[in-house]
Amino acid sequence: xxxxxxxxxxxxxEEELCGSHATVINERRILPAIEFKDVELxxxxxxxxxxxxxxxxxxxxxxILGPSGTGKSTIIRLILGLLKPxxxxxxxxxxxITDFDDVELMRIRKNVGxxxxxxxxxxxxxxxxxxxxxxxxxKTPEDEVEHEVxxxxxxxxxxxxxxxMPSELSGGMRRRVGIARALVGNxxxxxxxxxxxxxxxPTARTICELAIKLRDIEDVSSIxxxxxxxxxxxxxxxxxxxxxxxxxxxxxxxxxxxQLNTEVLMLREGKIVFxxxxxxxxxxxxxxxxxxxxxx
Amino acid sequence: MSGRFFFEVIPRSVYPFSRTRRxxxxxxxxxxxxxxxQAITNLLWRSIKGLTKSPxxxxxxxxxxxxxxxxSLGIVVMTGFFTGGVLILQAYPTxxxxxxxxxxxxGVATSLIRELGPVLTALMVAGRVGxxxxxxxxxxxxxxxxxxxxxxxxxxxxxxxxxxxxxxxxTLPLLTIAADLFGLIGGGLVANQxxxxxxxxxxxxxxxxxxxxxxxxxVIKPIFFGLIIGLIxxxxxxxxxxxxxxxxxxxxxxxxxxxxxxxxxxxFLSKLLQSALDSTLF
Numbered sequence: 401x402x403x404x405x406x407x408x409x410x411x412x413x414e415e416e417l418c419g420s421h422a423t424v425i426n427e428r429r430i431l432p433a434i435e436f437k438d439v440e441l442x443x444x445x446x447x448x449x450x451x452x453x454x455x456x457x458x459x460x461x462x463x464i465l466g467p468s469g470t471g472k473s474t475i476i477r478l479i480l481g482l483l484k485p486x487x488x489x490x491x492x493x494x495x496x497i498t499d500f501d502d503v504e505l506m507r508i509r510k511n512v513g514x515x516x517x518x519x520x521x522x523x524x525x526x527x528x529x530x531x532x533x534x535x536x537x538x539k540t541p542e543d544e545v546e547h548e549v550x551x552x553x554x555x556x557x558x559x560x561x562x563x564x565m566p567s568e569l570s571g572g573m574r575r576r577v578g579i580a581r582a583l584v585g586n587x588x589x590x591x592x593x594x595x596x597x598x599x600x601x602p603t604a605r606t607i608c609e610l611a612i613k614l615r616d617i618e619d620v621s622s623i624x625x626x627x628x629x630x631x632x633x634x635x636x637x638x639x640x641x642x643x644x645x646x647x648x649x650x651x652x653x654x655x656x657x658x659q660l661n662t663e664v665l666m667l668r669e670g671k672i673v674f675x676x677x678x679x680x681x682x683x684x685x686x687x688x689x690x691x692x693x694x695x696x
Numbered sequence: 697m698s699g700r701f702f703f704e705v706i707p708r709s710v711y712p713f714s715r716t717r718r719x720x721x722x723x724x725x726x727x728x729x730x731x732x733x734q735a736i737t738n739l740l741w742r743s744i745k746g747l748t749k750s751p752x753x754x755x756x757x758x759x760x761x762x763x764x765x766x767x768s769l770g771i772v773v774m775t776g777f778f779t780g781g782v783l784i785l786q787a788y789p790t791x792x793x794x795x796x797x798x799x800x801x802x803g804v805a806t807s808l809i810r811e812l813g814p815v816l817t818a819l820m821v822a823g824r825v826g827x828x829x830x831x832x833x834x835x836x837x838x839x840x841x842x843x844x845x846x847x848x849x850x851x852x853x854x855x856x857x858x859x860x861x862x863x864x865x866x867t868l869p870l871l872t873i874a875a876d877l878f879g880l881i882g883g884g885l886v887a888n889q890x891x892x893x894x895x896x897x898x899x900x901x902x903x904x905x906x907x908x909x910x911x912x913x914x915v916i917k918p919i920f921f922g923l924i925i926g927l928i929x930x931x932x933x934x935x936x937x938x939x940x941x942x943x944x945x946x947x948x949x950x951x952x953x954x955x956x957x958x959x960x961x962x963x964f965l966s967k968l969l970q971s972a973l974d975s976t977l978f
Contacts, residue, residue: 480847506849514847520840534848537751581848 431494433458433589433621434479439488441474441670448474450670451488458588459619459661461611463632463678466667467692472625476591479623480514481505492589510534513582513590517597519574521566521581527553528562531581552580556610572603579610590614590622596631608634613648615661616640629693636662636678666692736931739853740923743861743930746854756859764825764860765867771824772817772871773878779812780804780879784886788893797893801901804883809906809914813876815962818921821868822954826929829860830950833933834943842934857930864922872918909973917965921958928954 432455441449448471456462464472477483478490481497489498492508500508521530529536531552535545553559556576566574575595582590592611596604608631614620616639624635638650639659653659664681666674666689674681674689681689723731746752783804791797833856836842842852880902887893932950936942 477843480843482843482846502851506851509847509849512847514844516840516844518839520844522841522844523835523839533850537848537850539751581844 431458432456432491433460433493434462434623435489435491435494436475436478437489437491439478439485439490441471441478441483441485447670449478449485452667452670452672453488454665454672454675456589456621456623457661458621459615461615461622461624461635461662463635463662463664464623464625464667465627465632465664465692467627470667471670472627472667473593476514476593476623476625479589479591480509480512510585511587511589513585513587515575515578515582515590515592515595517594518571519566519578521569521574521577523566525566526562527558527564527566527569527577530566530577531584533581534584548584549580552583553577555583555613556580557606572599572606575599575607576610579607583614586618588620590620592622592624592626594626595624596626596628601630604628604631605634609640609650611635612638612640612650617642617648627692632664632678636664732931735935736927739857739931739934740927742851742853743858746851746858747862751854753855753859756855757862760859760863761867763828764821764863765870768821768824768867768871769874771820772875775816775820776808776813776875776877776879777882779816779875780808780882780884781886783807783812783879784883785890788887788891792891797891798897799901799904800887800893801880801883801898801903802905804880805902805905806910808879808883809876809910811962811966813879814872814914814917814921815958817872817875818868818918818925818958819955821864821871821922822925822929822958823951825864826925826950826954827947829926829929830933830936831943831947833930834936834946837934837936838939838943852934857926857934860930861923861926864926865919866922868918868922868925869915872914876914912973913966913969916969917962920961920965924957924961925954928957 435455436452439449439452440447452471452475454462464475466472474483478485479492481500481502485498489496491497493511495508497505497508521527522533525533528546528549531549532545535548540548549562550559553562556579558573558576558580561569561573561577566577569577579595595607595611599607611622611624612635614622615635624631626632636659637653639653641649641651643649662678663676664674664678665672666681668688673686674684682693684690684693784800787803788797788800791800791803833842836845836856845852845855884895884898884902887898888895929950932946932953936946938945
């Protein structure tokens with residue numbers, strides 16, 4: 401497996417010299433944010449996931465590609481504990497959550513942000529209350545809540561919409577509010593479930609830029625479920641940088657920098673048919689992959 | 697794929713004993729009944745557990761009491777008023793035939809306070825509130841808001857089910873009392889205006905028909921009915937599957953099932969309360 405090197409500790413060489421403190425930090429660093437070990441799931445006689453194993457490193461964005469009905473969204477639901485696997489183990493930050501009950505899962509979910517297909521905003525709450533949901537649940541003082549909500553809405557560039565109701569927002573805005581809501585509490589894992597489905601190209605691009613910013617500037621690990629290839633194009637070839645004034649810019653990978661923290665996982669009928677960087681995927685000879693990438 | 701299978705919609709953490717993932721549609725009626733019963737019991741247990749630890753959503757309880765209680769007051773009062781009226785309208789000629797018209801109030805009081813008040817109020821509330829609850833929760837399931845809630849670390853049972861059930865448990869007895877009162881007033885009006893019965897005779901006859909057993913029965917029943925309506929509607933809403941069509945189906949099922957359960961349980965509750973109350977204090 402590609403990631404065995406991360407698990408086996410072979411990369412520990414340098415911090416052995418730096419003393420124990422560095423070792424602790426680096427152990428956290430090399431512990432995968434999400435790990436699936438031989439996960440199987442079937443409903444009746446229909447196999448959804450068939451011995452799926454993969455891991456997402458810290459700060460990595462993992463694309464999950466595949467046609468509809470291949471178990472992409474199921475993987476996300478398994479990570480959140482909304483579903484339980486038939487067999488296999490699921491680890492979040494090194495903790496085995498497979499047999500966790502609801503109380504323990506709630507603790508895990510606090511570190512995981514989830515962006516739903518259509519945003520899944522609460523209709524009855526305003527944008528402010530939607531984004532503040534997590535903080536209101538933990539009885540955070542209102543001035544802190546407002547500060548945090550404004551910070552998050554600025555991140556998704558929607559501060560003006562703070563008093564609107566979800567029904568007054570466009571599809572793209574709803575999803576950006578969904579992203580802001582998922583990011584409250586600074587989760588170190590963010591799951592995107594087809595966040596750009598049905599959006600116009602510029603809005604889809606904005607969502608991808610948010611994902612790039614999260615990966616490169618906030619060091620968030622994420623899973624990006626999609627079947628839109630331009631999302632992969634943007635996220636796997638561009639990186640975000642901060643200039644001296646603190647403005648975020650996007651650059652294409654090239655001679656100065658190379659993008660290493662985005663990988664692709666491709667599913668077919670519950671099995672992984674490809675795992676690795678985006679270039680090998682594009683150059684793959686596998687007829688199934690070629691058909692998926694080019695549509696014929 | 698989502699919503700296709702029963703257990704995909706409601707994860708196993710809600711139904712911990714259901715290891716078999718057999719699609720719900722293909723079960724026979726008896727197995728289905730058992731599964732539903734298990735699910736509803738589980739929901740009850742979880743909503744009770746929701747009260748034992750914070751966060752408790754008192755604001756949400758008040759809000760639901762306003763929507764369920766105050767919102768239903770109008771229809772319940774009207775139902776009670778006209779039921780009381782029609783009872784006198786039909787019974788009075790027969791009573792007059794036997795010369796027992798002075799007992800008219802007693803008949804209305806007994807039938808309203810013991811039976812018609814609680815049952816009719818529960819049926820009206822099942823139609824108005826049960827449908828609203830299951831449609832709202834169903835729409836939340838379909839638009840992934842329930843998943844979002846769980847993903848944000850909140851238990852839907854605690855946040856959505858507990859406040860609704862508590863609101864029903866508190867407001868349904870109160871609504872029943874309102875229905876009873878207006879029913880007696882309606883009966884009195886009909887007796888007085890149409891048949892010329894003296895108001896004092898009516899009132900004293902009502903007092904004869906209103907004993908402590910009737911009052912206790914009339915208040916205990918709606919508490920059970922509130923539980924039935926709340927649990928069934930929340931359960932049906934939360935197990936909605938299959939998009940907007942599914943919301944319609946679960947709403948219909950919630951109203952039909954809770955109405956039938958109210959009527960069936962009324963018989964057994966009456967019997968139970970009858971033997972319990974008659975043999976004890978009163």
